[in-house]
Amino acid sequence: MGICDGRVVIVTGAGRGLGREHALAFAAAGAKVVVNDLGAGLDGADTGEHPAEQVVQEIIDAGGEAVVNGADVADWEQAAGLVAQAVDTFGHLDTIVNNAGFLRDKMLVSMSEQDWDNVTRVHLKGHFAVLNYAANYWRSESKAGRPRAARVVNTTSGAGLFGSVGQGNYATAKAGIALLTIQAAAEMGGYGINVNAIAPAARTRMTTSAGDAMASAMAAPADGSFDAMHPGNVSPLVVWLGSDAAADVTGRVFEAEGGKVTVCDGWQRAAGADKGERWSPEELTEVIPGLLSESPAPVPVYGAR
Template identity: 85%
Template sequence: MGICDGRVVIVTGAGRGLGREHALAFAAAGAKVVVNDLGAGLDGSNTGEHPAEQVVAEIVAEGGEAVVNGADVSDWEQAKSLVQQAIDTFGALDTVVNNAGFLRDKMLVSMSEDEWDNVTRVHLKGHFAVLHHAAAYWRAESKAGRARAARVVNTTSGAGLFGSVGQGNYAAAKAGIALLTIQAAAEMGGYGIQLNAIAPSARTRMTTSAGESMASAMAAPEDGTFDAMHPGNVSPLVVWLGSAECEVTGRVFETEGGKVTVCDGWQRAGTADKGERWKPEELGDVVPRLIAESPEPVPVYGAR
């Protein structure tokens, strides 16, 4: 009996990296897993590969239950079919882990419209599309008197929380995902749906240096020390957030190695209220004082 015994879980982008580890961890915890992966390259290009099949084979070899799904999560109808496949195959849906995404890094001044649109489409719209169709199912179940302990785990990033030089498209999409999580938690709680997000730090295709194979990057340290950057370290939190035991919603967690940190979003800090309209010249003294009274922001990754 695992913490997710009998639950039906969708993991997007589950062919490699973090998603693969999440799928394997859910299966080990007793869940039936829909392993979604488009087989795209790091930049979103079609590689013709089918890594989701390998993940399903691993789960089945260990006695678990899993099926392959190759949907593009940013396509509205394909996202709907992904949710429906879970219901048709396993009779229900309990948890969605939105993880799929890719990179097209450029400085903003050099970034093309397509590079902006494609990254925001897959990350932000991809999260929303799957969430929308899953939530529609859960709402219908709730109204029919069959409310489920529905859970959603979204994937934001430190780049989305604090910014990252050269990743404006990715950072903006991930920032949107963080707030989408908080927004959806406020809207969907009445149907038994709980939503949280993680901002993981781990070694994946996105972070592995050029020329370094994933096989070598994923190898355990020869001296037996704890590998803090292994993506599998992130999955226990994801599995707990996706379980019926979780009673937390609308929060964002940064996770790396053995460390879990709650990250707060925008908070009101220093304030001044004149009680009437300000004159522009008055604010030259007021704004610096308010900034001095407020916490220092976390520096943007890569900023000088």
């Protein structure tokens, strides 16, 4: 009996990297898994590969249950089909893990409209489309007197929480996912839906393609010691958030790296001043520096000098 025994879980972008590890970990914890992957390359281009099939075979060989799904999660109709496949194949749906995404890194001044649209589409719209259809299913179940302990685990990023030079499209989409998590948790709790997010740090195609310094930091240790950057280190938190055990946790964001789990708070009100009437620009010249001096300094943007 695993922590997710009998639960039905969708993991998007589950053919490689973090998603693959999540799918395998859910199956090991007793879940039935829909392994979604479009087979796209790092930049979203079609590769003709089918990595989801390999993951499903691994799960089946280990005695678990899984099926392949090749939907584009940001396509509205295909997202609907993904949720329907889970319900039609296994009888119900309990957890979705939104993980799918790719990169097209450029400085903002060099970024094309297509670079912006493609990345924000797969990350932000892809999260929302699957969430929307899953939430509608769970709402219907709740209204029919069959409420489920529904769980959503979204994937934001340190880039989305703090910014990352050269990744403006990706960072913006990931920031939107963090807020989407908070918004969805507030709106969907009445239907038994808990929504949380992770900001993982791990060795994946995305991180190892981000330059020599990043690749070096993400490399596996040569001496066989604990591999802090192995993507499988993130999956236990994802499985826990996707289980019954996380019943009292919703609307939160967690950083996960190696053996470390950290709760991240988003925008918080810091120092303030209230005049009780309209300020003049000249008055604010005196006020704003004082407020900033009394407020916490922001976390530095990744890659900023």
